[in-house]
Amino acid sequence: MKYFNHKDINSLDKIYRINLINSCSGFKSANLLGTISTKDITNVAVFSSVTHLGSNPPTLGFILRPTTVPRNTYQNIKDLGYFTINHIWEDIIEDAHHTSAKYPDDISEFDMTNLEPEFKGEYKAPFVKNAPVQMSMKFIEEIYVPSNDVMLVVAQIQELYVENELLQNDGLINLSKGNIATINGLDTYAIPKFKKQLSYERPKNIKN
Template identity: 60%
Template sequence: MATITRTDIDSMEKLYRINLINSCSGYKSANLIGTQSKDGLANVAVFSSVTHLGSNPPLLGFITRPAVVPRNTYQNIRETGIYTINHIHQKITQDAHHTSAKYPKEISEFDQTDLETEYINDFAAPFVKNCHVQIGMRYVNEYIIEENDTILVIGKIEHIHIEDQILETDGFINLAKAETATINGLDGYAIPKQHTRYPYQRPK
């Protein structure tokens, strides 16, 4: 087993270090965040940092990098207050990954891929059509992570659209059945298989 010290990390070639540190935390969520500018231009971008923050109220957070250069997703969220989170699944991983390319604001990633917008129930932010889980979000707050100037954006779930066949009777969303992707590092995509479910645990 390899042992890598902090001194080793600090002296690594940049890309090697990025790959290593982005992989060591384990598999990450794979989502497309959809937004629309105040001028009506749709934007979509891949994020691997969406995380559950609480169920009551239903909150999700994600990390965006420092706003020292234009961040179209972040700017649109701050301007409009709404956005969508859409699970990436096996059939769209290549197009989803391409949304990480740095296009100027006036070019929509929807136009550069086969991903399609879908507007549901007058919600003004675009969902990604044919995603098995689509979540409408409203901006709540943000926090600067002082150690590296990244931003934790917190949103409240307004509504969730879920394919019938993956929603089980106890509210569990079967992501394996949905072929929902996960991200390993920056550019590795995997489709997990469900191993088992365990009941709620109490002290013996």
Template identity: 45%
Template sequence: MLLEEKTIKILDRVYRLNLINSITGVKPANLIGTRSKKGEDNVAIFSSVVHLGSQPAQIGFIVRPAGENPRDTLQNINETGYYTINHISASFIQKAHYTSANLDIAESEFERMNIAQEMIADFHAPFVKESAVKIGLKHVDNILLPNGCTLVIGEVVLIEVPEESIDDIGQIDLEKYECAALSGLGTYYHLNKITSYPHVKTNEIPDFE
């Protein structure tokens, strides 16, 4: 199948939505937890989390335009300055998926989807208790993108990782805790480790045949 620009633009809306959301391959599946100034907790699934830098340790994620529906996640982050990113494992994919529902801000997705939450080290925002990898972030900036979406940038200030899932050089083995990946808007995958290679140095490039 070959699709050129003019064809892509006239595709059925849902077909195009699914196609463009899946052509980039699997994406990280995470739950982002926030707490409003009033103490209302929110958790929502995001597949747009991306590493931005290690020094300072910064992570970004994309929030779609709010339109008529306020984005509780972004609103809470802007108000309080703190949020959490929590890896999704195979054991709670279904619950995590349904956090994308547009609930009233006063109704917590933690309660509605029966997702256990926990507070760690006096951090302002709630973490997902069942997540193997939990990240606490301090809000740094919002950048408005050309398509109306917002890139939210945060600095990592707290990390919780199972000791058995991290090696002696700091790499996390995602397979050990059945970390899930997401393709499109609702298709989930297991991650299986294939191999590991060292940091690439020019004088160590193999002779490929």
């Protein structure tokens, strides 16, 4: 087994270190965040850091890199207060990944890919058409993490759309039925498959 200590990691080639550390935490969620500017220009961008924070209220968060350079997604969220989260599925992986390219704020990534915006529900933010799971989100707060100079953006689910065949009777969204992608590292995508659903675990009886 290959071993790295803290000194080893810090002395690695930059690209090798980025790939290593971005992949060592395991598979990450693969989502497209949809926003719209005050000038009605749509924006869509891939994020691999969306994570569950709580179920009541239904809250998700994602990590934003330093805002020392323009971040169109962040600016649109702060201006309008709403955005969408859309699961990436197998058929759109290449187009979804291309949204990581840095376009100026007057160009929509929807226009540069085959992704299509979809407007529905109560809030003015574009969904990604045909995404098997879509959520409209309300910005709640941002928490600065000084040790890494990043921001945790916290938002609550306002609307949730789920393809019928993915939703189980117990409320579980079976993502494998929608060929939902996951991200390994920065630029590697995989399609996980359902293996087994286990029951809620309780402690075993302990004998004195």
